[in-house]
Amino acid sequence: MATEALLSVRNLKKHFPVRARGVFRAPQQVVKAVDGVSFDVDQGQTLAIVGESGCGKSTTANVILGLEKPTSGEVRLDGKNVHALKGADYRSYRRRMQTVFQDPWSSLNPRMRVSEIVGEPLLINRPELGRRERLDRVHKVLEDVGLNPQLANRYPHEFSGGQRQRIAVAAALISQPDIIILDEPVSALDVSIRAQIMNMFRDIQERYGLSYVLIAHDLGTTRYMADRIAVFYLGKMIEYGATEEVFENPLHPYTKALFSASLPSHPDIVREEIILEGEVPSPINPPPGCPFHVRCPMKVGDVCEDKVPTLGEEASGHFVSCHIYESSGIEEVVST
Amino acid sequence: MAQAHHHQPAPDGATVAANESAPLLEVRDLSTHLTTKAGVVKAVDGVSFHLRAGETLGIVGESGSGKSMTARSILRMEPKPAAEIVGGEALLNGEDLLTKTEDEMRAVRGKRISMILQDPQTSLNPVFTVGNQIMEAARIHDPRSDRKSLQQRVVDLLRQVNVAAPEKRVNDYPHEMSGGMKQRVVGAIAISSEPDIIIADEPTTSLDLTIQAQYLRLLRQIQERTGAAIIFITHDFGIVAKMCDRVAVMYAGRIVEQGDVRAIFSQPSHPYTHALINSVPQVEKRVERLYSIPGQPPMPGAEITGCPFADRCEYADDRCRQERPPSYAGRSGNDGHSAECWRLEDPSWQPKPYSA
Numbered sequence: 001m002a003t004e005a006l007l008s009v010r011n012l013k014k015h016f017p018v019r020a021r022g023v024f025r026a027p028q029q030v031v032k033a034v035d036g037v038s039f040d041v042d043q044g045q046t047l048a049i050v051g052e053s054g055c056g057k058s059t060t061a062n063v064i065l066g067l068e069k070p071t072s073g074e075v076r077l078d079g080k081n082v083h084a085l086k087g088a089d090y091r092s093y094r095r096r097m098q099t100v101f102q103d104p105w106s107s108l109n110p111r112m113r114v115s116e117i118v119g120e121p122l123l124i125n126r127p128e129l130g131r132r133e134r135l136d137r138v139h140k141v142l143e144d145v146g147l148n149p150q151l152a153n154r155y156p157h158e159f160s161g162g163q164r165q166r167i168a169v170a171a172a173l174i175s176q177p178d179i180i181i182l183d184e185p186v187s188a189l190d191v192s193i194r195a196q197i198m199n200m201f202r203d204i205q206e207r208y209g210l211s212y213v214l215i216a217h218d219l220g221t222t223r224y225m226a227d228r229i230a231v232f233y234l235g236k237m238i239e240y241g242a243t244e245e246v247f248e249n250p251l252h253p254y255t256k257a258l259f260s261a262s263l264p265s266h267p268d269i270v271r272e273e274i275i276l277e278g279e280v281p282s283p284i285n286p287p288p289g290c291p292f293h294v295r296c297p298m299k300v301g302d303v304c305e306d307k308v309p310t311l312g313e314e315a316s317g318h319f320v321s322c323h324i325y326e327s328s329g330i331e332e333v334v335s336t
Numbered sequence: 337m338a339q340a341h342h343h344q345p346a347p348d349g350a351t352v353a354a355n356e357s358a359p360l361l362e363v364r365d366l367s368t369h370l371t372t373k374a375g376v377v378k379a380v381d382g383v384s385f386h387l388r389a390g391e392t393l394g395i396v397g398e399s400g401s402g403k404s405m406t407a408r409s410i411l412r413m414e415p416k417p418a419a420e421i422v423g424g425e426a427l428l429n430g431e432d433l434l435t436k437t438e439d440e441m442r443a444v445r446g447k448r449i450s451m452i453l454q455d456p457q458t459s460l461n462p463v464f465t466v467g468n469q470i471m472e473a474a475r476i477h478d479p480r481s482d483r484k485s486l487q488q489r490v491v492d493l494l495r496q497v498n499v500a501a502p503e504k505r506v507n508d509y510p511h512e513m514s515g516g517m518k519q520r521v522v523g524a525i526a527i528s529s530e531p532d533i534i535i536a537d538e539p540t541t542s543l544d545l546t547i548q549a550q551y552l553r554l555l556r557q558i559q560e561r562t563g564a565a566i567i568f569i570t571h572d573f574g575i576v577a578k579m580c581d582r583v584a585v586m587y588a589g590r591i592v593e594q595g596d597v598r599a600i601f602s603q604p605s606h607p608y609t610h611a612l613i614n615s616v617p618q619v620e621k622r623v624e625r626l627y628s629i630p631g632q633p634p635m636p637g638a639e640i641t642g643c644p645f646a647d648r649c650e651y652a653d654d655r656c657r658q659e660r661p662p663s664y665a666g667r668s669g670n671d672g673h674s675a676e677c678w679r680l681e682d683p684s685w686q687p688k689p690y691s692a
Contacts, residue, residue: 052544160632190398191571192608192648195615195628217544220617224626244622261549263574265618267597275553276546279514 004079005040006211007064007179012037012073014059018284031283033059035235036073038311039228041179044205046212048222048243050258051232054280057215060232061181064213065099077178095125098172102184104164108156115152118142118170125175141170144207146200162193166200173204183215198224219262223247231255234291235283237311241318251320253298290323300324358430359386360532360565361410366424366434368402368409370636371417377637379405379419381589387533387565394568394576394597397586400636403569406586407535409434411449412441428532447477449533452526454543454551456518459525460510466521467506470494470528477529493524496561497554516550523554527562534558537569552579573616577601582672585609588634588644595666595673605666606675607687608645614690627690643677651679651687 014034034056041047049057062068064075066082074081082093101107108117119138122129129137139149145166156164165185172180182201186194198221205212216222222229222243229246231239231254239252250256257274264271276295281287287294293304303323311321368380380402387393397403408414410426410433426433433444453459461469470490475481481489487506494502497520510518526534536555543551552575559566568575576583576597584594585606593606604610614627631648634640643661646652656678664680666673679685 052546162632190633191573192398192612192615192629193632195617195626196630198617199626199628218617219545219619223619223622224617247619247622258545259619261545262619263572264577265574265613265616265620266601267577267580268601269577269620273549273553275549279516279547 004076006043006078007041007213008038008074008076008079009040009060009064010038010074010076012060012063012075013071014056014063014068015071029284032235032286033283034063034070035286037230037232037235037237038073039230039237039240041211041213041228043178043211044209045227046205046214046225048214048216048226048229049232050216050219050222050229052217052258052280054234054283055232056235056283057232058183061099061183061213061215065097065181066094091125095121095175096178097181098175098177098179099181099183100165100168100172100185103188104161104168105188107168108164110156113153113155114142114147114159114167117156117167118152118174121171121175137174138170141174142167144173144204145170146196160193161189162197165189165197169200169204173208176208177210179211179213181213181215184217185214186221187216187218194221201225219247219259220265231258234280234286236291236321238292238321239319240311241315245315245318249315249318251314251318251325252292252322253296253324254292257297290321298324360389360391360429361387362425362427363406363410364425364427366406366409366426367422368405368414368419369422370405370419372637374637378589378640379636380409382424383586383589383591384424385584385591385594387567389532390559390563390565391582392559392566392568392580394570394580394583395586396568396570396573396576396583398571398633400588400633401586402589403571403586404537407451407537407567407569411445411451411535412436412438413445446473446531447529448531449535450526450529450531451535451537452522452555454519454536454538454548456510456515456522459522460518462510465507465509466513466518467508470506470521470524473525473528489528490524493528494520496527496558497521497523498557499524515547519547519551519554523558527558527564530562531564533565533567535567535569538572538575555579573601573613585612588640590644590676592643592645592677593666593675595668596670599666599668599670599673603667603673604687605664605668605673605680606645606677607649607651607679609675610687611690653678 012034013036015030015032018029018031037060039047049060051057063070069083077093085093115138118141119134122134122137138152142149142152147163147166186197189197204210214225226243229243230237233254239246239255250259257276260271260274274297278295281294289305289307290309293299300323309321309323309326311319312325314320314325364384366380366383370377370379383406395403395406405414409421414421421434467490470493471486474486474489490506491502494505499505499520555566568579580597583597583600584591587608593609600609604613611627611629615629617626629648634644642657642659646656661676661678663674663676666675
């Protein structure tokens, strides 16, 4: 992490207070939704954040987007802390950072025409544009996402799921963003549509030099789309590295379990079954030490229960946070 | 339309008990129509398949393909009055379920065929203890039992689905249990009647991977212990690859291909199956570029004269658009592997290899 990446997240924490109820108020508790994560997104690259429900991946996305303020830590775009931006700088950051949601049935306003949905951001970002110019740009992005511009006067309900997702992408693309956050962008779509949409994402990435932060739980999608992968567990990033490196050589016991639980692409592929017992513990009272120790099939000893492992570089650019690897004398990541 | 029945020994590693007699369930030419504002939708359009004792069959298809409606029709749980079974047979040990009275069906549902939902949240009643709910299911199966022996049975059932300390857990309410535990309770209810067939209908939204792995393992254990046959209703080819002996691929209300799971994955014969398998990104390796199927599935209610996939198929010709293709032998040459595609008229036809 020598030169500054396009987007860098440093030691990000997001804690939510939980209101105590009753006459004798219990001490205030906090949900540690995101608890100290650091990663980079380079220009033109895709970073995937994978993990199960409650691991903090969506909260992280919300903080990056500026929808939530971090409890501590920083999100930097071009080296500038985005949560300290004001005025025109802040508006520019909001323009450069767009998002596409999972469900194209609920993310598009049913009362607006496609041309209005896609063109709306221009009213804010480019108020000087006239109606004609705005429409021209709408037509251009619709073409870029593979939709016929002649359909621009229709309403969302007239489109299929895949087409709606294309509309959502066009609405993000029209602001000429640098980064688009893709929150489970294909999981609500029919299987036979998903490849079309994934390929479209890759095509427009290349054409526009876009960066993606992909929030996904499907590992096949992740491997196909991402250059780098961050594995989250209970608000912490437990493994991080180049996608191919992590898939070929997963280090953290949780990552291994996750990969072993993924479904095979052919009946002859039989994976070693590492089945984790129980569920992810509550982020209100996360277990002490390593957050994974209560389910870990490879615990090394008391140290797992007592000490939080640090994220260390085990192979070049491949980081893991686990006591199994701590003894090998690797340096700690400098994270500020 | 009824095909000759092929009975071959189970492939290695499959859980099928080689059974030379008639199949446990034989569905022939099943059709279920839905009346909607837009007209009549042929939700299930002449579907034939069979299931042998102890076997696992996957019915795989996208939303609207008719996979769930097929399962519901067999149980006579199609959403009436919109849905109506308009033809066919569903023979369970030779008895046609489609001609049974509602009373007779009650002796089938939950007893000889039971259903297990992947999401335990929606199938347990929050105001009764789990022991109570399992007992209710067990009592239906065995109405003459006294309370004491039923209680014992509940504990046994929970033990069968690997619930630790079942004597204590019977008094828990669903909200006191973890999701995985609730899944097991649902599993215990499903096997309480010692059914011959379990239908596992998967919701469209997927579960977290490790929770899904727990669920699949639970079903495996249930199958090992009870010998029940399982029908998986799924959109996920991965589930089929991992769990099933045989698979039926549905598209627009029809089974377009069926056969042994290895034959289908190694030599998919319907262009839809072939394209779909090649358009799913793999965990095992990164393909350079995924094949993407153009277009989208036909709208429900669309008039389909020929092959339902013709509009999206790169091999389609005029006949494909006009005449419904009959069932041909699949490319594997295996008994029981068949696909409804005109191209297979030529036994040497091969679809193009996709993606590197």
